[in-house]
Amino acid sequence: MHWGSGDAVGHDDEMPAQIVQRNFDTYLISTDPARLDIREVHRFLSTEAYWAIGRPLAVQERAIEHSHLVAGAYSAEGEQVGFARMVTDLATYAWLCDVYVLADHRGGLGTALVQTVVEHPDVVGIRWQFLATRDAHRLYAKFGFAGLDEPARWMARQSPAG
Numbered sequence: 334m335h336w337g338s339g340d341a342v343g344h345d346d347e348m349p350a351q352i353v354q355r356n357f358d359t360y361l362i363s364t365d366p367a368r369l370d371i372r373e374v375h376r377f378l379s380t381e382a383y384w385a386i387g388r389p390l391a392v393q394e395r396a397i398e399h400s401h402l403v404a405g406a407y408s409a410e411g412e413q414v415g416f417a418r419m420v421t422d423l424a425t426y427a428w429l430c431d432v433y434v435l436a437d438h439r440g441g442l443g444t445a446l447v448q449t450v451v452e453h454p455d456v457v458g459i460r461w462q463f464l465a466t467r468d469a470h471r472l473y474a475k476f477g478f479a480g481l482d483e484p485a486r487w488m489a490r491q492s493p494a495g
């Protein structure tokens with residue numbers, strides 16, 4: 334764990350995730366953080382993703398650096414066309430977030446991306462996995478995600494300093 338990580342931009346490599354690669358159609362999906370085009374991931378999320386509009390580049394870099402698992406989707410030309418990340422303690426909880434596929438590349442790739450993350454060896458045995466979505470419930474339902482049984486038990490906090 335890094336307390337006060339300075340200016341380094343990269344990926345938290347204390348227990349690096351095993352790199353998994355798979356093909357979907359003409360696309361490559363890879364969990365190698367070194368392949369990521371972080372500026373392109375940030376461009377999409379900060380301008381087109383309703384939950385991350387205006388997110389600063391430094392925040393996106395830090396989020397990626399400290400996410401155990403990242404997955405990128407790449408076109409045959411090697412362009413970054415999709416992304417997802419999983420934040421987890423590797424034991425009890427995992428949080429799936431920042432999932433997207435560029436509009437011209439949608440139609441199956443989102444499913445392949447989420448599958449790659451939830452079937453990753455570091456994730457598959459974690460009992461409780463969470464996410465929030467406005468309208469993509471059908472995508473995640475394929476992998477067993479469902480609405481909360483007892484939403485009254487759940488609380489969320491937005492830090493005034495965040």
Ligand SMILES: CC(C)(COP(=O)(O)OP(=O)(O)OC[C@H]1O[C@@H](n2cnc3c(N)ncnc32)[C@H](O)[C@@H]1OP(=O)(O)O)[C@@H](O)C(=O)NCCC(=O)NCCS
Pocket residue numbers: 382432433434435438439440441442443444445465466467468469470471472473
């Ligand atoms: C969500 C997203 C990643 C899905 O990518 P994709 O390549 O279209 O995914 P798939 O084709 O594998 O879709 C899987 C299923 O989810 C459904 N789905 C995907 N996006 C949806 C949306 N925005 N609203 C409703 N349903 C959606 C599809 O209809 C499909 O269901 P089906 O197989 O029963 O027809 C893509 O639409 C996207 O990037 N959207 C903008 C960002 C976003 O909303 N991300 C999700 C945040 S939780």
